[in-house]
Amino acid sequence: MIQNLLNAVVLGSTYSLIAIGLTMVYGILKILHIAHAGVYTLGAYIGLYALYAFDNNFWIALVLAMLATGIAGVLIYRGMYYYMLKESRIVPLISSIGLFIALQELFRLFAGPYQKAFPAKSGFPRVETSWFSLTSAQGLIIVLTAVSFLALYLIIGKTKIGLGWQVCEQDIDMAGAMGVNVNRSIALNFFISSMLAGAAGVLMALYRNSVYPTMGAMVSYKAFVVVVLGGFGNVTGCIVAGLLLAFVETFLGHLEWFEFPRDAIAFLVLISVLIFRPKGLFGRK
Amino acid sequence: MRLKVASITVLLVALLLIPAGLAAQDTIKIGFFAPLTGFAAADGASALAGAQTAVDFINDAGGINGKPVELVYYDDGCKADEASSIARKLIERDKVVVGVSGSYSTPTRAAAGIFQAAGVPLISSYAVHPSITKAGDLVFRVGMDASTEGWAGAELVVKQLGAKEIAVLTIDNDFGVSLGEYFKERAEKFGGTIVFEKRYPLGESEFRDVLGSIKDEDPEILWASGYYAEAANIVSQAKELDIRCWIVGQEGYDSPKFVELSTDTSAYGTLIVTDLNRDSDREIVQSFLAEYCNRTGLDADMVGASAFDAVQVAAYGIENGGVTAEEIRDAINGIENFENAVTGPFYGFSERRVIKPITVQIIRNGEFHFFMEFTDPDIITPAP
Numbered sequence: 001m002i003q004n005l006l007n008a009v010v011l012g013s014t015y016s017l018i019a020i021g022l023t024m025v026y027g028i029l030k031i032l033h034i035a036h037a038g039v040y041t042l043g044a045y046i047g048l049y050a051l052y053a054f055d056n057n058f059w060i061a062l063v064l065a066m067l068a069t070g071i072a073g074v075l076i077y078r079g080m081y082y083y084m085l086k087e088s089r090i091v092p093l094i095s096s097i098g099l100f101i102a103l104q105e106l107f108r109l110f111a112g113p114y115q116k117a118f119p120a121k122s123g124f125p126r127v128e129t130s131w132f133s134l135t136s137a138q139g140l141i142i143v144l145t146a147v148s149f150l151a152l153y154l155i156i157g158k159t160k161i162g163l164g165w166q167v168c169e170q171d172i173d174m175a176g177a178m179g180v181n182v183n184r185s186i187a188l189n190f191f192i193s194s195m196l197a198g199a200a201g202v203l204m205a206l207y208r209n210s211v212y213p214t215m216g217a218m219v220s221y222k223a224f225v226v227v228v229l230g231g232f233g234n235v236t237g238c239i240v241a242g243l244l245l246a247f248v249e250t251f252l253g254h255l256e257w258f259e260f261p262r263d264a265i266a267f268l269v270l271i272s273v274l275i276f277r278p279k280g281l282f283g284r285k
Numbered sequence: 286m287r288l289k290v291a292s293i294t295v296l297l298v299a300l301l302l303i304p305a306g307l308a309a310q311d312t313i314k315i316g317f318f319a320p321l322t323g324f325a326a327a328d329g330a331s332a333l334a335g336a337q338t339a340v341d342f343i344n345d346a347g348g349i350n351g352k353p354v355e356l357v358y359y360d361d362g363c364k365a366d367e368a369s370s371i372a373r374k375l376i377e378r379d380k381v382v383v384g385v386s387g388s389y390s391t392p393t394r395a396a397a398g399i400f401q402a403a404g405v406p407l408i409s410s411y412a413v414h415p416s417i418t419k420a421g422d423l424v425f426r427v428g429m430d431a432s433t434e435g436w437a438g439a440e441l442v443v444k445q446l447g448a449k450e451i452a453v454l455t456i457d458n459d460f461g462v463s464l465g466e467y468f469k470e471r472a473e474k475f476g477g478t479i480v481f482e483k484r485y486p487l488g489e490s491e492f493r494d495v496l497g498s499i500k501d502e503d504p505e506i507l508w509a510s511g512y513y514a515e516a517a518n519i520v521s522q523a524k525e526l527d528i529r530c531w532i533v534g535q536e537g538y539d540s541p542k543f544v545e546l547s548t549d550t551s552a553y554g555t556l557i558v559t560d561l562n563r564d565s566d567r568e569i570v571q572s573f574l575a576e577y578c579n580r581t582g583l584d585a586d587m588v589g590a591s592a593f594d595a596v597q598v599a600a601y602g603i604e605n606g607g608v609t610a611e612e613i614r615d616a617i618n619g620i621e622n623f624e625n626a627v628t629g630p631f632y633g634f635s636e637r638r639v640i641k642p643i644t645v646q647i648i649r650n651g652e653f654h655f656f657m658e659f660t661d662p663d664i665i666t667p668a669p
Binding site for chain 1: 329481489491495497498513546
């Protein structure tokens with residue numbers, strides 16, 4: 001039982017870590033940033049090649065992947081969304097889907113279509129008790145996700161960056177008029193949310209021991225379920241929703257007679273929640 | 286203006302016609318399609334490498350009746366609609382003599398009907414769906430049938446390993462479900478009991494919950510269908526949860542990627558019911574394995590070997606039959622003890638589905654090795 005709960009926490013942490021970037025971008029720009037899933041895959045690949053270059057050192061791989069994806073996020077904003085801010089929201093959405101597909105094929109062209117193993121050495125200990133066991137990768141996921149969320153809370157609540165985001169979220173034109181550097185604020189938002197996606201990519205690569213061009217496919221839709229469940233743009237809601245989804249999946253997955261595919265459970269949960277709470281579990285009125 | 290349009294039209298028509306006309310005289314064209322992009326791109330790349338290896342072997346040996354073979358190939362993205370238009374393109378524009386599918390069941394089913402209707406033979410490499418060969422008298426398969434693969438699994442588990450309590454984990458697609466039915470039917474007939482059974486979707490990577498339930502049942506064997514990515518997660522997570530029973534897989538596991546993607550030594554000791562015996566002393570097997578590795582930098586898998594064999598059978602049909610569909614069909618139907626196949630020898634075809642030995646491989650020190658082989662006709666002849 002405890003083992004199952006822990007497995008669910010690990011799974012839920014990865015869902016939240018990916019979804020949180022989406023919810024941040026949605027909060028500030030009201031864009032459904034599908035290409036986030038491509039950024040996540042990019043993180044995994046950068047991490048993989050960093051492992052090759054730096055003797056399988058997990059920590060160097062993580063840092064490099066986060067930096068690279070952060071920069072990639074800013075480039076996606078400045079190179080693409082920036083020119084679409086005045087358009088209907090459908091324009092950035094379609095562009096984002098296009099970019100995601102293009103990224104997947106680019107990864108395939110550069111790295112080949114095959115799944116690659118992720119031979120990282122982190123030195124993180126394995127926890128073994130009579131109640132449960134946590135592998136090194138599972139422990140890392142829980143700890144690093146917790147650290148990321150804490151850091152994010154501090155940024156949002158205690159810094160001018162976070163204040164800037166909150167102002168932009170309320171009314172982006174007004175924020176500009178009030179002297180907030182809107183472009184910098186959005187760019188920072190993309191930098192940090194993409195860094196988290198990059199970290200999620202590296203952690204998932206470690207957890208599943210595999211990196212491949214279409215690994216973002218699940219992310220591209222399931223993370224959105226988490227975003228909607230959490231109430232669009234709500235960071236806390238997003239974390240809770242990720243964990244909740246993982247608990248439901250793990251519980252139902254444990255039942256022998258329940259043969260509904262795991263990825264469909266997300267939508268089942270989504271539909272049942274939306275019937276009663278159209279704004280999501282933690283949506284603001 | 287009108288003259289300009291007319292001359293451009295003539296030029297375009299001429300351009301379209303010339304290469305087809307030239308090629309028809311010089312080479313024998315074999316059409317090929319596989320998923321080179323999208324989620325199945327890895328299998329597509331393997332299949333293409335296998336097919337090209339076969340073409341090179343044939344051409345190095347002097348071609349077919351002195352004419353070189355040309356492989357005309359397209360990417361179907363693992364989509365049925367793409368495969369249909371590719372089938373038409375291969376037949377109408379490229380004028381291929383035979384088609385070879387290096388793709389999954391869904392695209393192959395779509396193409397099979399078109400090849401059959403156009404009167405061009407099609408050979409499926411590894412797509413398993415039973416309806417493929419039912420498209421008509423011109424559609425063949427060189428990969429294992431779901432029935433023989435399931436039966437061989439039951440023989441192995443119950444008769445050879447003596448296990449009675451069996452947990453079954455099935456990948457929820459054409460391949461897994463039909464395979465699972467044949468496996469369970471024979472396993473129960475031999476006195477085995479299915480103590481746990483569950484399906485999971487393609488691409489699943491989290492098995493800890495279902496493996497936890499399996500651990501509670503404490504079976505003697507876990508028989509799990511799936512492809513190498515799912516399989517790697519199954520054995521890794523089973524090891525993590527300290528599940529110690531035998532794990533038996535099938536051809537979907539048959540890739541060096543299975544070992545690479547599973548953590549540490551968790552794949553070691555896994556038994557795999559498949560058709561590629563890497564320890565075989567047959568010369569064609571060893572030269573194929575060497576050439577495939579040389580060409581791709583990777584060790585060969587079942588998919589590459591099956592595509593190789595499909596092209597070899599196509600070439601045999603043309604060489605010993607002729608260029609018309611009926612001649613090729615009759616030549617392939619007449620095959621006996623065909624040694625040029627890596628997953629062979631092919632003893633013959635039953636309703637256009639191959640009869641060939643089934644091998645069990647075991648992962649030892651990270652490599653595939655021979656465990657045992659089935660040649661009993663009762664096991665290896667596909668179900669009617």
